[in-house]
Amino acid sequence: MSWEIVTVLGMPLVGGGVLALVGHRRRAAEVNIALSVATFVAAGALVASVIRDGPIIALWDQFFVDSLNVFLVALTAFVSMTTAMFSRPYMRIEKDHGRLTAGRLRLYHSMYQLFVFTMLAVLLANNLGIVWVATEAATLTTVLLVSLYRTPASLEAAWKYFILCGVGIAQALFGTILLYMAAQRILGTGFEALLWTHLAGVRSELEPTVMAIAFVFLLVGYGTKVGLVPLHNWLPDAHAEGPTPVSAVLSGLLLNVALYALVRCKVLADGALGAPYASRLMMGFGLVSVVVAAFFLSRQRDVKRLFAYSSIEHMGLITFAFGMGGPIASFAGLLHMTVHSLTKSAIFFAVGHAAQKTGTQLIENIRGLINVSPTVGWGLMLGTVAILGVPPFGVFASEFLILTTAMREQPWATPFLLAALGVAFAAVFGKVQPMVFGESTASRLPHPPALVPVFAHVALVLTLGIYIPPHLAHWYREAARLIG
């Protein structure tokens, strides 16, 4: 019975309930922060205990922690904490601008906590059925967050998000059923047949024909949530129309979580089918996503859509890395997950304040941020430079590993990857540079913007580019070994 897991899961769940009651009060934002901090502390304790005495299985085997999901839990807890810190002034400013009422804020705060809960549940769940349920629940909570402003655009985005993801996730359920069916023949009826810890043990005995079809459904299902082309169409809309903190967590965390689920399934599929099958599929999807997203980038006029597409690109890159497999590639994939979620959320923080300063999300109307508020300007600029994979930021480290591995193992893919990276660089930088530099169109804000999170994230990413702490590297290695 490990109290860490219970706290990690319980804190946001309780928080969701509490904020559903008091979420409209003046101090709600602080409560939100406090809960997130508590969650993060619990996650830290969890990490400590995992480091101390290995994997933990708890709550009637339904939940477990190993080195693969523990750092994702820590990451999720951390980013959701910083996002909560960011959302305090942001949402207050939105309220002052009259875009939100107290009631909406209550909905926002409560749903935010519940959303964090669902993500942590996906990460910690041992039972693949629960993984599915939690993913679906994550969709439901975020749908409400995306449509928070109730503008036509936000409703449209939320509707597409709901339908597309709902349908997609449904496919994942079918996949899970098939998986269960395959597992039953070895583990017998009952929930053991869905426990990852058990499945991983017998994965080589799972029935290949069933697993082949099951993986297809799982890939389509969770891939929709990851935002793999051509299943990605909900993603830009949802990112662009929701409140910025939500975009930050969607892009920074939810995609990671879905990808995590996919990776777990891939491990089973590999066990049953041998390497190439699942790998090929994932590499194909990853490559297509990278290339297509890169070409989409240059047509964007809305800054949040722009970075949404860049998320698709990076998710594609990570999927490609996991597809290649092997210690280095998986290591790189995990590292890229980390740095991407840190960087992308930082960018969204900066973008959010930029949009508030200029009162628009249209790129051509945001100009010369650096003159009015150097911090926001530099935050956005540095974040962009980082996300574009320019050293010495950490994104480059992982991209370096991915590309170099690709050069060795999939030489055919490297030209596409490099071309896509070049195009993406040209597009994104060409759009961000005038936003940051030049004559300004921005104005002051009623409340001081929250920039500690931005620079904290950027600093972390910078550090990871130059120095990866040994125990972190050890984690990654362990996790990479699990993924294989």
Place this chain on the structure above:
Amino acid sequence: MTELLSAALVGQIINMLASVLLLLSFAMLAQRRILSLIDLFAAQGFVLMLSTAFVGWATGQVHLYVSAAITLGLKVLFLPWVLHRLIRRLNVKWDVETLINIPTTLLVGIVLVILAFNVAQPVSQLAGTVTRGTLGIALAAVLLAFLMMITRSKAVPQVIGFLAMENSLFFAATAATYGMPMVVELGIALDVLVGIIILAVFFFQIRERFDSLDIRHLEKLKE
């Protein structure tokens, strides 16, 4: 109790229910009027409930009764009632317009069924259950529901398609594996419940923003 009925007969009965389910899916695909669409959905739920209960009785899996009960409550009674109320509240009595005309849709549906059987055939060989043959039908139903969502241009029918897909998945679960573990079943049911509530909220919001539930208004966001 199984000795009352031979395994073969159980199989036949389940297959019969399954084919009824498939038939209903086709009917929904072809249905033009929204109210009868809702009734068809309810009927599908009913068949689902029957099959679940029967499988539970035939194989002595107690928890299947529970899920049958959930199905009855949720998919046969509650959801249709909610949908009917919605229709009345939003007083939308329009006929369902399809993006592709009905006959074409049906032809495509046939192709999908063939494909589904093709895909499911090797798998169902391995299924250790008496209900193995029905996996293909479940898959076919899923695909048909998918097709229905694609072809319907109004919000409500699309949602009904979504729920139909949920139904067929549920059927797949019972048919192929005697139902998922209880905790998962409950979770799924909860999700469906919450989902439909959120959707109901959405309908009103969409309505008040676009004064129509035609999703062809929802095409502003592109590229």
Place this chain on the structure above:
Amino acid sequence: MSVSPLHAALYVAAVWLAIAALGVVAPHSVRWVARVLFPAGALAGLGLASIALVAIAQPPHATVLPLGLPDLPFHLRIDALSAFFLALLGTVAAGVSIFAAGYIRPGAGTAPGVQCLWYHLFLASMALVLLADDAYVFMVTWETMAVSSFFLVTSDHRLPEIRRAGYLYLLVAHIGALAILLCFGVLQGGTGDYTFDAMRASSLAPFWATAAYLLALFGFGAKAGILPLHVWLPEAHPAAPSPVSALMSAVMLKTAIYGLLRVTFDLLHTQVWWWGVTALAIGLLTAVFGVVFSAVQTDMKRLLAYSSIENIGLIVVGFGLSVTFAAYRMDVLAALALTATLYHCLNHAYFKSLLFLATGSVLHATKERALGKLGGLIHRMPWVAWLALVGALAIAGLPPLNGFVSEWLLLQAFLFTPGLPDTYLNMLIPIAAAAIALAAALSGYVMVKFYGVIFLGRPREERLAEAHDAGVWERIGLAWLAVGCVALGVLPVQLVRIIDFVTGALVGQTLAGVTAASHWLFLAPVNPARASYSPLLLLVGIVIVTLLVWLGVRRLYHGRVRRAPAWDCGFPLLTARMQDTAEGFGQPVRQVFEPFFRMERELPAPFDAAPRYRVTVEDHLWYWLYAPIARVVERLTGLVATLQRGRISVYLMYSFATLLVLLLLAR
């Protein structure tokens, strides 16, 4: 105990990083930044130079820092090659930083402290690029160099053209970096080990070696600005503040040359003769192109930027020549060509930074970059003028200054080519030599234009009357570099002996045997009977004769000197407007080299009330190469965009189709 030069160099880099960080402490205090930090940076530069001069004679030192990737920590190494370039970096940076100490002043654009941050980050990253010994640290520092210089270029970011220049610059740099990364990927030859040692050890198949070489040529060429990747250079260099232009042109371009040498001679063992010929051809094109375009410029910094392209072209020519010689195992000649290359790297670093800094002073004094609005500044700012004269004569390749020495060595190398076994090459080489000679002569033309129009004649604007001379810091910086130009010009033997360490390490042959045999005064690269040159004696001779004549004239004819209005064939109404303009100076070149340009002329009608003459000269390559690429990408994006029309049914269709296809594949 004595600390190894490698660690010492790392300390210097660390000092620069520290200074960079300190700049942000008081970003708006000019006194703190300019009077304290920049001089400190200059001292660090001197330190680096002296360390490098110690290290160049020593065997390579290597070390590993516990940074970077877990499987690939930072490998660092200092050998003769990197030491040479470190010396270049250190000495030039010292001069530029001292100048910048006087140049920095508050104004629009980035705050001084932030500029100090990027400036010293730029210096440190360049130092670390030269010390890098594995692909990762190389790429990291390489791109840091690009980014920091980008922020320096756009430090006056309110002007749209400056932003555009910066964007173009960073884009080309990034694409080049991707090519370099790919080059390293080829070099590691499937071992997955990205340390340079592993690359040295691995032996590549000829095809892959060629691929690596070409990728390196592309990647580093993009940074060096060889044709056709030069487009960013004439935009970025003028856009940057003058000290930054000086650093970029003087040092950053050389880091690209360093990379080229590192890959070709160190990481790849065997060269192929046509590699060299390729580089030779590209270099020649670049040189002639650069000088011809610089001859028609009307903006003084653009003019210098194009002349940088020319000099890079010459350097690449020397490089190609040495590769060819090395491929034929003619080591002495390879060493000779390589010496010329390195020597020219050093020379260009000095005189080009000197001239850029001079333009900086002019810019501050007059707020004017257009040659058409300058003139007569030798009276208002004598210090800058006379020091710039040194640079101008040096870059024009005139004895006894430094530009001539490397030119001389290069031509000597060319004169040996008949030794090549390949007769076909023997036919080509004279053409190349001719092109070199042409470029050299043209650069003389360019410099007379540059210097004459800016400093000589009459002021073309009234405002120029209140132009003031450079401050003391700026004078020191300029003087330092000018002294460097003269010293490099008159003491070639001593420098060649230093360069010998590098050539010895790279091509296993030095000129020491011959230079040692010869007198310390005489530079005789191969044997004294063949060719020799002694700039010191030449200088002495000229000075002696000049003085004798002067004294003689003074002694014999002590006629007075009268001041009078200019004679000008008795034309009384002489105005400053009647002087030849920059455009006028461009005219013969525009005429002779017409096909090079894409020109639009606007000529006044004979009876025009307000006649105005305008000519714009553009670069064909932009329209032949870059515009089409941009169009293609544009079209592709348009195509891709049609995927997403906002229709939910269509989106569902995508998912559906994907599912079906995968199912069909799966079974």
Place this chain on the structure above:
Amino acid sequence: MTEISWSGTIAQLTELALAILLAPLLTGWVNQCRAWLQNKSGPGLLRPYRLLRKLFGKDAVIAHGASALFRTTPYVLFGCMCMAAAIVPTLGTDLPYAPVADAIALVGILALARAALALAAMDIGTAFGTLGARREMMIGFLAEPALLMVLFTASLLSQTTSLATTVETLSQRDLAIYPSLAFAGVAFTMVSLAENARIPVDNPATHLELTMIHEAMVLEYSGRHLALVEWAASLKLFVYSCIGIALFFPFGIAQGGDAIGLLLALPALVVKLAIGGLLLALIETLSAKMRIFRAPEFLGTAFLLAVLALLIHAFLES
């Protein structure tokens, strides 16, 4: 090159002195020949000397806008020309100063002189000065490579770029036809016409402002400065003639340091110079001055011939 022989030193100094003293005479001789060829009674051989004396005697008038550059240039110019003269072997090849600069350096020195004069011409800021400077530099960047190519041809023949050694090898060679040298000779002639401001490129005697190049540059000079410039000009002509002689008719130039050789070399030199001057006058008489815009073509041809010479050498003779 390190040990310096007395005879060498003497030869060096005499040669230098000779060049400085004889240069005006050569100019005078050319003008005289031209006058004769044009049926005029010329001003006499010694006119250049008289001119120089007159100019040295006069006050120097300098424009108001002139900077120190303007005043120092004549001396530098003269110094450069002396250096050039010191390098080119005219009487003997044992010249202690020759190793200081080889053929390439010689071209460099000439270029330095040209650049100095052009800058000085721009210093006052008159229309004609800048115009002359521009034209001079244009001719420079066309002529200089050609000259370099000519010298390359010779040095490829003799495997050296040091002029003294070139002369030794070329004069010792058996009498064979060297087509490359022939081409180079023609090119050299054209170049030296242009470089010395001779018809058809420039007219030393003109005073029609728009056509002049060299004269336009020195327009503002007067008194001793003008004298030095003129003297430097005639030194330039002398040097070019000596280069031509050294490359194409090296016979009679003393090998090493033998006194007899040196004594014999002097009359040989005078004769060769006289013939050269006559030829120059002949060319100037027979050809008309061309428009300045034609000059690029003229010099381009020279450049082409020089490169052709190199190619022919590389193709036929190596």
